[in-house]
Amino acid sequence: MEQQIDEKSDQKVDQKVDQKTEKTQMREVLDLAMNMGRVLLKNGAEIFRVEETIDHVCRRYQIEDVESFVMSNGIFITARDEEEDIYAKVKHIPLSGFHLGIVTEVNDLSREISAGRIGLEEARARLKEIEAMPPKRGRFRIFAAGIGSGCFCYLLQGNIWESLMAVLIGCFLYVFVIFAEKHKLTKILTNIVGGGMITILALLAIQFPWPFPVRIDKIIIGSIMPLVPGVAFVNAIRDIANSDFIAGIVRILDALLVFVYIAIGVGFVLGSFHKLVGGAWL
Template identity: 50%
Template structure:
Protein backbone atom coordinates (compact mmCIF):
# COMPACT_ATOMS: atom_id res chain seq x y z
CA UNK A 1 0.00 0.00 0.00
CA UNK A 2 1.36 3.46 -0.90
CA UNK A 3 2.00 6.01 1.84
CA UNK A 4 -0.80 8.26 0.61
CA UNK A 5 -3.34 5.44 0.67
CA UNK A 6 -2.22 4.35 4.11
CA UNK A 7 -2.50 7.91 5.44
CA UNK A 8 -6.03 8.20 4.03
CA UNK A 9 -6.96 4.91 5.67
CA UNK A 10 -5.59 6.14 9.00
CA UNK A 11 -7.55 9.39 8.72
CA UNK A 12 -10.73 7.51 7.82
CA UNK A 13 -10.19 5.26 10.84
CA UNK A 14 -9.69 8.28 13.12
CA UNK A 15 -12.85 9.86 11.70
CA UNK A 16 -14.87 6.70 12.28
CA UNK A 17 -13.56 6.37 15.85
CA UNK A 18 -14.58 9.97 16.55
CA UNK A 19 -17.98 9.39 14.95
CA UNK A 20 -18.67 6.35 17.16
CA UNK A 21 -17.56 8.14 20.31
CA UNK A 22 -19.55 11.32 19.66
CA UNK A 23 -22.65 9.45 18.51
CA UNK A 24 -22.71 7.37 21.68
CA UNK A 25 -22.31 10.10 24.28
CA UNK A 26 -18.56 10.67 24.71
CA UNK A 27 -17.19 14.04 25.79
CA UNK A 28 -15.71 16.41 23.21
CA UNK A 29 -12.17 16.23 24.64
CA UNK A 30 -12.28 12.42 24.52
CA UNK A 31 -13.24 12.46 20.84
CA UNK A 32 -10.47 14.94 19.92
CA UNK A 33 -7.86 13.13 22.01
CA UNK A 34 -8.67 9.71 20.51
CA UNK A 35 -8.57 11.00 16.93
CA UNK A 36 -5.28 12.80 17.56
CA UNK A 37 -3.77 9.72 19.23
CA UNK A 38 -4.64 7.48 16.28
CA UNK A 39 -3.20 9.91 13.72
CA UNK A 40 0.03 10.58 15.62
CA UNK A 41 0.68 6.90 16.24
CA UNK A 42 0.67 6.23 12.50
CA UNK A 43 2.88 9.24 11.75
CA UNK A 44 0.35 11.87 10.64
CA UNK A 45 1.39 15.04 12.45
CA UNK A 46 -0.65 17.49 10.38
CA UNK A 47 -4.14 16.25 11.35
CA UNK A 48 -6.45 18.82 12.92
CA UNK A 49 -9.97 18.06 14.16
CA UNK A 50 -12.73 20.42 15.24
CA UNK A 51 -15.49 18.61 17.13
CA UNK A 52 -18.95 19.93 17.97
CA UNK A 53 -21.78 18.13 19.71
CA UNK A 54 -23.27 17.06 16.37
CA UNK A 55 -20.44 17.22 13.87
CA UNK A 56 -16.75 16.55 13.20
CA UNK A 57 -14.47 18.57 10.89
CA UNK A 58 -11.13 16.96 10.08
CA UNK A 59 -8.31 18.27 7.89
CA UNK A 60 -4.78 17.05 7.25
CA UNK A 61 -1.93 17.61 4.83
CA UNK A 62 1.03 19.82 4.15
CA UNK A 63 3.50 20.38 1.32
CA UNK A 64 4.70 16.79 1.54
CA UNK A 65 1.30 15.12 2.13
CA UNK A 66 -1.92 14.83 0.18
CA UNK A 67 -4.60 17.25 1.36
CA UNK A 68 -7.40 15.55 3.29
CA UNK A 69 -10.65 17.17 4.45
CA UNK A 70 -13.81 15.56 5.71
CA UNK A 71 -16.98 16.68 7.49
CA UNK A 72 -19.51 14.42 9.15
CA UNK A 73 -22.85 15.40 10.64
CA UNK A 74 -23.76 13.37 13.72
CA UNK A 75 -27.29 13.87 15.08
CA UNK A 76 -27.70 14.24 18.84
CA UNK A 77 -28.80 10.79 19.96
CA UNK A 78 -28.74 8.41 22.91
CA UNK A 79 -25.89 7.10 25.02
CA UNK A 80 -24.21 3.71 24.58
CA UNK A 81 -21.27 3.65 26.94
CA UNK A 82 -20.28 0.09 25.98
CA UNK A 83 -19.29 1.35 22.52
CA UNK A 84 -17.41 4.28 24.04
CA UNK A 85 -15.50 1.88 26.29
CA UNK A 86 -14.75 -0.39 23.31
CA UNK A 87 -13.27 2.49 21.26
CA UNK A 88 -11.19 3.59 24.27
CA UNK A 89 -9.81 0.07 24.62
CA UNK A 90 -9.07 -0.04 20.89
CA UNK A 91 -7.12 3.23 21.11
CA UNK A 92 -4.96 1.68 23.83
CA UNK A 93 -4.29 -1.33 21.61
CA UNK A 94 -3.34 1.01 18.75
CA UNK A 95 -0.77 2.78 20.92
CA UNK A 96 0.90 -0.54 21.76
CA UNK A 97 1.58 -0.95 18.04
CA UNK A 98 -0.18 -4.27 17.63
CA UNK A 99 -2.71 -3.21 14.94
CA UNK A 100 -2.47 -2.11 11.32
CA UNK A 101 -4.81 0.59 9.93
CA UNK A 102 -6.84 -2.09 8.11
CA UNK A 103 -7.28 -4.04 11.35
CA UNK A 104 -8.34 -0.84 13.13
CA UNK A 105 -11.03 -0.20 10.51
CA UNK A 106 -12.26 -3.77 10.85
CA UNK A 107 -12.49 -3.50 14.64
CA UNK A 108 -14.28 -0.14 14.40
CA UNK A 109 -16.87 -1.69 12.08
CA UNK A 110 -17.42 -4.42 14.68
CA UNK A 111 -17.83 -1.84 17.44
CA UNK A 112 -20.27 0.13 15.29
CA UNK A 113 -22.40 -3.00 14.91
CA UNK A 114 -22.40 -3.85 18.62
CA UNK A 115 -25.99 -4.60 19.64
CA UNK A 116 -27.65 -2.52 22.31
CA UNK A 117 -29.62 -3.88 25.22
CA UNK A 118 -32.74 -5.83 24.34
CA UNK A 119 -36.13 -4.16 24.65
CA UNK A 120 -37.11 -6.47 27.52
CA UNK A 121 -33.92 -5.58 29.39
CA UNK A 122 -34.49 -1.84 28.88
CA UNK A 123 -38.07 -2.07 30.14
CA UNK A 124 -37.07 -4.13 33.18
CA UNK A 125 -34.18 -1.78 33.96
CA UNK A 126 -36.56 1.18 33.78
CA UNK A 127 -38.88 -0.44 36.30
CA UNK A 128 -36.08 -1.35 38.69
CA UNK A 129 -34.49 2.08 38.37
CA UNK A 130 -37.81 3.83 39.01
CA UNK A 131 -38.45 1.75 42.12
CA UNK A 132 -34.94 2.35 43.48
CA UNK A 133 -35.06 6.11 42.90
CA UNK A 134 -38.50 6.30 44.48
CA UNK A 135 -37.23 4.54 47.60
CA UNK A 136 -34.04 6.62 47.60
CA UNK A 137 -35.97 9.90 47.55
CA UNK A 138 -38.07 8.91 50.58
CA UNK A 139 -40.85 6.62 49.37
CA UNK A 140 -41.77 3.39 51.13
CA UNK A 141 -41.96 -0.11 49.67
CA UNK A 142 -45.52 0.38 48.43
CA UNK A 143 -44.48 3.55 46.64
CA UNK A 144 -41.50 1.72 45.13
CA UNK A 145 -43.78 -1.07 43.88
CA UNK A 146 -46.06 1.50 42.24
CA UNK A 147 -43.05 3.26 40.70
CA UNK A 148 -41.82 -0.08 39.33
CA UNK A 149 -45.13 -0.64 37.53
CA UNK A 150 -45.15 2.90 36.23
CA UNK A 151 -41.52 2.70 35.09
CA UNK A 152 -42.16 -0.53 33.19
CA UNK A 153 -45.17 0.94 31.38
CA UNK A 154 -43.28 4.17 30.70
CA UNK A 155 -40.41 2.46 28.93
CA UNK A 156 -42.82 0.25 27.03
CA UNK A 157 -44.21 3.53 25.68
CA UNK A 158 -40.68 4.81 24.94
CA UNK A 159 -39.50 1.67 23.15
CA UNK A 160 -42.59 0.78 21.15
CA UNK A 161 -44.27 4.13 20.48
CA UNK A 162 -42.18 7.21 21.26
CA UNK A 163 -38.89 6.03 19.77
CA UNK A 164 -40.15 4.80 16.38
CA UNK A 165 -43.00 7.22 15.74
CA UNK A 166 -42.80 10.45 17.77
CA UNK A 167 -40.49 13.45 17.77
CA UNK A 168 -38.27 14.02 20.78
CA UNK A 169 -40.34 16.91 22.12
CA UNK A 170 -43.69 15.16 21.80
CA UNK A 171 -42.25 11.91 23.19
CA UNK A 172 -41.00 13.59 26.37
CA UNK A 173 -44.20 15.56 26.90
CA UNK A 174 -46.16 12.34 26.48
CA UNK A 175 -43.79 10.47 28.79
CA UNK A 176 -44.17 13.02 31.57
CA UNK A 177 -47.96 13.01 31.17
CA UNK A 178 -48.11 9.20 31.10
CA UNK A 179 -46.04 8.81 34.26
CA UNK A 180 -48.16 11.35 36.12
CA UNK A 181 -51.42 9.75 35.00
CA UNK A 182 -50.25 6.22 35.88
CA UNK A 183 -48.94 7.23 39.30
CA UNK A 184 -52.12 9.14 40.06
CA UNK A 185 -54.22 6.11 39.11
CA UNK A 186 -52.10 3.81 41.30
CA UNK A 187 -52.33 6.33 44.14
CA UNK A 188 -56.13 6.39 43.85
CA UNK A 189 -56.13 2.59 43.92
CA UNK A 190 -54.07 2.72 47.15
CA UNK A 191 -51.15 0.89 45.58
CA UNK A 192 -48.85 3.69 46.73
CA UNK A 193 -49.04 6.19 49.58
CA UNK A 194 -46.95 9.18 48.46
CA UNK A 195 -47.80 10.50 45.02
CA UNK A 196 -44.84 12.89 44.82
CA UNK A 197 -42.22 10.18 45.44
CA UNK A 198 -43.93 7.83 43.00
CA UNK A 199 -43.86 10.43 40.21
CA UNK A 200 -40.27 11.52 40.90
CA UNK A 201 -38.99 7.95 40.86
CA UNK A 202 -40.93 6.99 37.74
CA UNK A 203 -39.74 10.01 35.75
CA UNK A 204 -36.04 9.29 36.30
CA UNK A 205 -35.63 6.97 33.24
CA UNK A 206 -36.50 9.94 31.02
CA UNK A 207 -33.89 12.26 32.54
CA UNK A 208 -30.81 12.77 30.28
CA UNK A 209 -28.32 12.64 33.12
CA UNK A 210 -25.27 11.65 31.05
CA UNK A 211 -25.93 14.36 28.45
CA UNK A 212 -26.36 17.02 31.17
CA UNK A 213 -23.15 15.94 32.93
CA UNK A 214 -21.18 15.89 29.67
CA UNK A 215 -22.48 19.36 28.85
CA UNK A 216 -21.07 20.69 32.12
CA UNK A 217 -17.75 18.94 31.49
CA UNK A 218 -17.53 20.31 27.95
CA UNK A 219 -18.18 23.86 29.18
CA UNK A 220 -15.61 23.40 31.95
CA UNK A 221 -13.07 22.22 29.34
CA UNK A 222 -13.66 25.32 27.22
CA UNK A 223 -15.82 23.67 24.54
CA UNK A 224 -18.52 26.30 24.94
CA UNK A 225 -20.41 25.73 21.68
CA UNK A 226 -20.67 21.96 22.07
CA UNK A 227 -21.42 22.22 25.78
CA UNK A 228 -24.12 24.82 25.21
CA UNK A 229 -25.82 22.69 22.54
CA UNK A 230 -25.84 19.65 24.80
CA UNK A 231 -27.03 21.72 27.74
CA UNK A 232 -29.84 23.21 25.66
CA UNK A 233 -30.87 19.74 24.49
CA UNK A 234 -30.96 18.43 28.08
CA UNK A 235 -32.85 21.47 29.38
CA UNK A 236 -35.37 21.12 26.57
CA UNK A 237 -36.01 17.53 27.66
CA UNK A 238 -36.48 18.70 31.27
CA UNK A 239 -38.92 21.36 30.12
CA UNK A 240 -40.94 18.89 28.04
CA UNK A 241 -41.18 16.40 30.92
CA UNK A 242 -42.29 19.19 33.26
CA UNK A 243 -44.86 20.29 30.69
CA UNK A 244 -46.33 16.78 30.55
CA UNK A 245 -46.51 16.54 34.34
CA UNK A 246 -48.05 20.00 34.62
CA UNK A 247 -50.61 19.19 31.93
CA UNK A 248 -51.95 16.18 33.85
CA UNK A 249 -51.89 18.03 37.17
CA UNK A 250 -53.80 20.90 35.58
CA UNK A 251 -56.47 18.54 34.27
CA UNK A 252 -56.71 16.79 37.65
CA UNK A 253 -57.10 20.10 39.45
CA UNK A 254 -59.78 21.15 36.99
CA UNK A 255 -61.87 17.99 37.36
CA UNK A 256 -61.26 17.14 41.04
CA UNK A 257 -60.91 20.62 42.50
CA UNK A 258 -57.45 19.80 43.84
CA UNK A 259 -58.60 17.00 46.15
CA UNK A 260 -55.78 14.67 45.08
CA UNK A 261 -53.15 17.37 45.16
Protein backbone atom coordinates in the same frame (compact mmCIF):
# COMPACT_ATOMS: atom_id res chain seq x y z
CA MET B 1 23.27 6.76 -22.35
CA GLU B 2 19.78 5.61 -23.27
CA GLN B 3 19.96 2.99 -20.54
CA GLN B 4 20.75 5.67 -17.92
CA ILE B 5 17.79 7.78 -19.09
CA ASP B 6 15.49 4.77 -18.87
CA GLU B 7 16.71 4.01 -15.33
CA LYS B 8 16.10 7.60 -14.21
CA SER B 9 12.60 7.61 -15.69
CA ASP B 10 11.85 4.31 -13.96
CA GLN B 11 13.04 5.76 -10.65
CA LYS B 12 10.78 8.79 -11.09
CA VAL B 13 7.81 6.54 -11.83
CA ASP B 14 8.57 4.41 -8.74
CA GLN B 15 8.81 7.56 -6.58
CA LYS B 16 5.45 8.81 -7.85
CA VAL B 17 3.87 5.42 -7.15
CA ASP B 18 5.35 5.38 -3.64
CA GLN B 19 4.10 8.92 -2.97
CA LYS B 20 0.65 8.01 -4.25
CA THR B 21 0.56 4.88 -2.08
CA GLU B 22 1.69 6.85 0.96
CA LYS B 23 -0.99 9.52 0.45
CA THR B 24 -3.63 6.85 -0.07
CA GLN B 25 -2.65 5.22 3.23
CA MET B 26 -2.72 8.59 4.98
CA ARG B 27 -6.26 9.19 3.72
CA GLU B 28 -7.30 5.74 4.91
CA VAL B 29 -5.85 6.45 8.37
CA LEU B 30 -7.61 9.81 8.53
CA ASP B 31 -10.88 8.20 7.42
CA LEU B 32 -10.49 5.66 10.22
CA ALA B 33 -9.81 8.44 12.75
CA MET B 34 -12.83 10.39 11.50
CA ASN B 35 -15.11 7.35 11.74
CA MET B 36 -13.89 6.47 15.23
CA GLY B 37 -14.59 10.04 16.32
CA ARG B 38 -18.02 9.90 14.69
CA VAL B 39 -18.96 6.67 16.49
CA LEU B 40 -17.76 8.07 19.83
CA LEU B 41 -19.62 11.36 19.46
CA LYS B 42 -22.81 9.67 18.22
CA ASN B 43 -22.89 7.42 21.29
CA GLY B 44 -22.37 10.08 23.95
CA ALA B 45 -18.60 10.47 24.37
CA GLU B 46 -17.13 13.73 25.64
CA ILE B 47 -15.48 16.19 23.26
CA PHE B 48 -11.98 15.73 24.70
CA ARG B 49 -12.28 11.94 24.34
CA VAL B 50 -13.11 12.27 20.64
CA GLU B 51 -10.21 14.67 20.03
CA GLU B 52 -7.74 12.44 21.91
CA THR B 53 -8.83 9.36 19.95
CA ILE B 54 -8.31 11.12 16.61
CA ASP B 55 -4.91 12.36 17.79
CA HIS B 56 -3.77 8.91 19.03
CA VAL B 57 -4.74 7.17 15.77
CA CYS B 58 -2.94 9.76 13.63
CA ARG B 59 0.21 9.68 15.75
CA ARG B 60 0.35 5.90 15.57
CA TYR B 61 0.67 6.13 11.78
CA GLN B 62 3.12 9.06 11.86
CA ILE B 63 0.66 11.69 10.65
CA GLU B 64 1.80 14.75 12.55
CA ASP B 65 0.29 17.78 10.82
CA VAL B 66 -3.39 17.15 11.67
CA GLU B 67 -5.93 19.62 13.00
CA SER B 68 -9.27 18.44 14.40
CA PHE B 69 -12.15 20.54 15.66
CA VAL B 70 -14.96 18.69 17.43
CA MET B 71 -18.34 20.12 18.36
CA SER B 72 -21.37 18.48 19.92
CA ASN B 73 -22.79 17.61 16.50
CA GLY B 74 -19.89 17.78 14.08
CA ILE B 75 -16.23 16.93 13.42
CA PHE B 76 -13.82 18.91 11.22
CA ILE B 77 -10.45 17.37 10.27
CA THR B 78 -7.71 18.77 8.03
CA ALA B 79 -4.25 17.30 7.35
CA ARG B 80 -1.30 18.06 5.12
CA ASP B 81 2.05 16.56 4.23
CA GLU B 82 5.21 18.46 3.34
CA GLU B 83 3.88 19.39 -0.11
CA GLU B 84 0.15 20.12 0.08
CA ASP B 85 -3.15 19.64 1.86
CA ILE B 86 -4.14 16.02 1.40
CA TYR B 87 -7.28 15.78 3.53
CA ALA B 88 -10.14 18.03 4.55
CA LYS B 89 -13.42 16.60 5.75
CA VAL B 90 -16.48 17.68 7.71
CA LYS B 91 -18.88 15.17 9.26
CA HIS B 92 -22.25 16.11 10.73
CA ILE B 93 -23.35 13.95 13.66
CA PRO B 94 -26.90 14.63 14.92
CA LEU B 95 -27.48 14.61 18.68
CA SER B 96 -28.80 11.17 19.54
CA GLY B 97 -28.92 8.64 22.34
CA PHE B 98 -26.18 7.04 24.41
CA HIS B 99 -24.52 3.65 24.19
CA LEU B 100 -21.64 3.63 26.66
CA GLY B 101 -20.76 0.06 25.73
CA ILE B 102 -19.82 1.23 22.23
CA VAL B 103 -17.80 4.12 23.71
CA THR B 104 -15.85 1.64 25.85
CA GLU B 105 -15.17 -0.66 22.90
CA VAL B 106 -13.91 2.20 20.71
CA ASN B 107 -11.64 3.34 23.57
CA ASP B 108 -10.19 -0.18 23.75
CA LEU B 109 -9.70 -0.22 19.98
CA SER B 110 -7.88 3.12 20.18
CA ARG B 111 -5.52 1.74 22.83
CA GLU B 112 -4.78 -1.33 20.70
CA ILE B 113 -4.03 0.87 17.68
CA SER B 114 -1.72 3.11 19.76
CA ALA B 115 0.11 0.06 21.11
CA GLY B 116 0.61 -1.30 17.58
CA ARG B 117 -1.25 -4.55 18.29
CA ILE B 118 -3.69 -4.12 15.40
CA GLY B 119 -3.36 -3.14 11.74
CA LEU B 120 -5.31 -0.66 9.66
CA GLU B 121 -7.55 -3.17 7.88
CA GLU B 122 -8.32 -5.06 11.07
CA ALA B 123 -9.08 -1.79 12.87
CA ARG B 124 -11.61 -0.82 10.20
CA ALA B 125 -13.29 -4.22 10.43
CA ARG B 126 -13.39 -4.03 14.24
CA LEU B 127 -14.93 -0.55 14.10
CA LYS B 128 -17.73 -1.83 11.85
CA GLU B 129 -18.44 -4.65 14.30
CA ILE B 130 -18.47 -2.23 17.24
CA GLU B 131 -20.83 0.19 15.50
CA ALA B 132 -23.23 -2.67 14.77
CA MET B 133 -23.45 -3.64 18.45
CA PRO B 134 -27.14 -3.84 19.40
CA PRO B 135 -28.48 -2.18 22.54
CA LYS B 136 -29.30 -4.25 25.57
CA ARG B 137 -32.35 -6.46 25.28
CA GLY B 138 -35.65 -4.74 25.88
CA ARG B 139 -36.60 -6.75 28.94
CA PHE B 140 -33.33 -5.89 30.70
CA ARG B 141 -33.80 -2.18 29.95
CA ILE B 142 -37.39 -2.32 31.22
CA PHE B 143 -36.29 -4.11 34.39
CA ALA B 144 -33.44 -1.61 34.96
CA ALA B 145 -35.81 1.34 34.44
CA GLY B 146 -38.22 -0.08 37.02
CA ILE B 147 -35.52 -0.75 39.60
CA GLY B 148 -34.02 2.70 39.02
CA SER B 149 -37.40 4.37 39.47
CA GLY B 150 -38.09 2.51 42.71
CA CYS B 151 -34.64 3.23 44.14
CA PHE B 152 -34.83 6.93 43.33
CA CYS B 153 -38.29 7.12 44.86
CA TYR B 154 -36.94 5.54 48.06
CA LEU B 155 -33.89 7.85 48.08
CA LEU B 156 -36.22 10.84 47.77
CA GLN B 157 -37.93 9.78 51.03
CA GLY B 158 -40.68 7.70 49.52
CA ASN B 159 -41.90 4.75 51.57
CA ILE B 160 -41.59 1.15 50.47
CA TRP B 161 -45.09 1.05 48.97
CA GLU B 162 -44.56 4.22 46.93
CA SER B 163 -41.25 2.78 45.74
CA LEU B 164 -42.92 -0.44 44.57
CA MET B 165 -45.51 1.59 42.65
CA ALA B 166 -42.67 3.59 41.08
CA VAL B 167 -41.05 0.29 40.00
CA LEU B 168 -44.21 -0.75 38.14
CA ILE B 169 -44.75 2.67 36.57
CA GLY B 170 -41.08 2.85 35.53
CA CYS B 171 -41.43 -0.50 33.77
CA PHE B 172 -44.57 0.63 31.92
CA LEU B 173 -42.81 3.87 31.00
CA TYR B 174 -39.87 2.11 29.41
CA VAL B 175 -42.13 -0.16 27.40
CA PHE B 176 -43.39 3.05 25.81
CA VAL B 177 -39.81 4.40 25.38
CA ILE B 178 -38.76 1.25 23.50
CA PHE B 179 -41.91 1.50 21.37
CA ALA B 180 -41.02 5.13 20.59
CA GLU B 181 -37.47 4.15 19.58
CA LYS B 182 -38.71 1.43 17.21
CA HIS B 183 -41.17 3.81 15.55
CA LYS B 184 -38.66 6.72 15.57
CA LEU B 185 -40.84 9.16 17.48
CA THR B 186 -39.25 12.53 18.12
CA LYS B 187 -37.57 13.34 21.42
CA ILE B 188 -40.16 16.05 22.10
CA LEU B 189 -43.12 13.71 21.66
CA THR B 190 -41.50 10.85 23.56
CA ASN B 191 -40.76 12.94 26.65
CA ILE B 192 -44.06 14.83 26.70
CA VAL B 193 -46.10 11.64 26.31
CA GLY B 194 -43.83 9.81 28.77
CA GLY B 195 -44.29 12.50 31.42
CA GLY B 196 -48.05 12.47 30.88
CA MET B 197 -48.20 8.67 31.04
CA ILE B 198 -46.32 8.59 34.35
CA THR B 199 -48.75 11.11 35.84
CA ILE B 200 -51.83 9.23 34.62
CA LEU B 201 -50.55 5.95 36.10
CA ALA B 202 -49.69 7.68 39.39
CA LEU B 203 -53.17 9.23 39.55
CA LEU B 204 -54.74 5.83 38.94
CA ALA B 205 -52.52 4.25 41.60
CA ILE B 206 -53.65 6.59 44.36
CA GLN B 207 -57.35 6.00 43.67
CA PHE B 208 -57.25 2.57 45.30
CA PRO B 209 -58.07 2.40 49.02
CA TRP B 210 -54.62 1.31 50.14
CA PRO B 211 -54.17 0.57 53.87
CA PHE B 212 -50.99 2.68 53.86
CA PRO B 213 -50.21 6.31 52.94
CA VAL B 214 -49.39 7.02 49.29
CA ARG B 215 -48.10 10.38 48.03
CA ILE B 216 -48.42 11.13 44.34
CA ASP B 217 -45.45 13.52 44.24
CA LYS B 218 -43.01 10.82 45.41
CA ILE B 219 -44.33 8.34 42.84
CA ILE B 220 -44.08 10.83 39.97
CA ILE B 221 -40.60 12.04 40.90
CA GLY B 222 -39.25 8.51 41.20
CA SER B 223 -40.90 7.27 38.01
CA ILE B 224 -39.61 10.21 35.95
CA MET B 225 -35.95 9.27 36.47
CA PRO B 226 -35.60 6.95 33.42
CA LEU B 227 -36.44 9.94 31.19
CA VAL B 228 -33.95 12.31 32.84
CA PRO B 229 -30.84 12.79 30.59
CA GLY B 230 -28.29 12.40 33.36
CA VAL B 231 -25.39 11.31 31.12
CA ALA B 232 -25.96 14.20 28.72
CA PHE B 233 -26.10 16.69 31.59
CA VAL B 234 -22.89 15.38 33.21
CA ASN B 235 -21.05 15.31 29.86
CA ALA B 236 -22.13 18.89 29.21
CA ILE B 237 -20.65 19.98 32.56
CA ARG B 238 -17.43 18.10 31.77
CA ASP B 239 -17.19 19.75 28.34
CA ILE B 240 -17.61 23.19 29.90
CA ALA B 241 -14.99 22.31 32.54
CA ASN B 242 -12.60 21.37 29.71
CA SER B 243 -13.22 24.76 28.04
CA ASP B 244 -15.33 23.28 25.23
CA PHE B 245 -17.93 25.96 25.86
CA ILE B 246 -19.88 25.74 22.59
CA ALA B 247 -20.32 21.96 22.77
CA GLY B 248 -21.09 22.10 26.50
CA ILE B 249 -23.72 24.80 26.13
CA VAL B 250 -25.40 22.97 23.23
CA ARG B 251 -25.53 19.73 25.20
CA ILE B 252 -26.71 21.34 28.41
CA LEU B 253 -29.43 23.19 26.49
CA ASP B 254 -30.53 19.91 24.90
CA ALA B 255 -30.71 18.30 28.36
CA LEU B 256 -32.61 21.23 29.85
CA LEU B 257 -35.16 21.08 27.03
CA VAL B 258 -35.81 17.43 27.92
CA PHE B 259 -36.65 18.58 31.45
CA VAL B 260 -39.06 21.10 29.94
CA TYR B 261 -40.75 18.44 27.78
CA ILE B 262 -41.23 16.16 30.80
CA ALA B 263 -42.63 19.05 32.84
CA ILE B 264 -45.09 19.87 30.03
CA GLY B 265 -46.40 16.29 30.03
CA VAL B 266 -46.73 16.12 33.82
CA GLY B 267 -48.19 19.61 34.12
CA PHE B 268 -50.73 19.08 31.35
CA VAL B 269 -52.14 15.91 32.93
CA LEU B 270 -52.23 17.36 36.45
CA GLY B 271 -53.81 20.59 35.20
CA SER B 272 -56.45 18.68 33.22
CA PHE B 273 -57.18 16.47 36.22
CA HIS B 274 -57.69 19.44 38.52
CA LYS B 275 -60.00 21.14 36.02
CA LEU B 276 -62.10 17.99 35.58
CA VAL B 277 -62.50 16.87 39.19
CA GLY B 278 -61.05 19.75 41.15
CA GLY B 279 -58.31 17.58 42.63
CA ALA B 280 -60.80 15.99 45.01
CA TRP B 281 -59.26 12.52 44.57
CA LEU B 282 -55.72 13.53 45.47
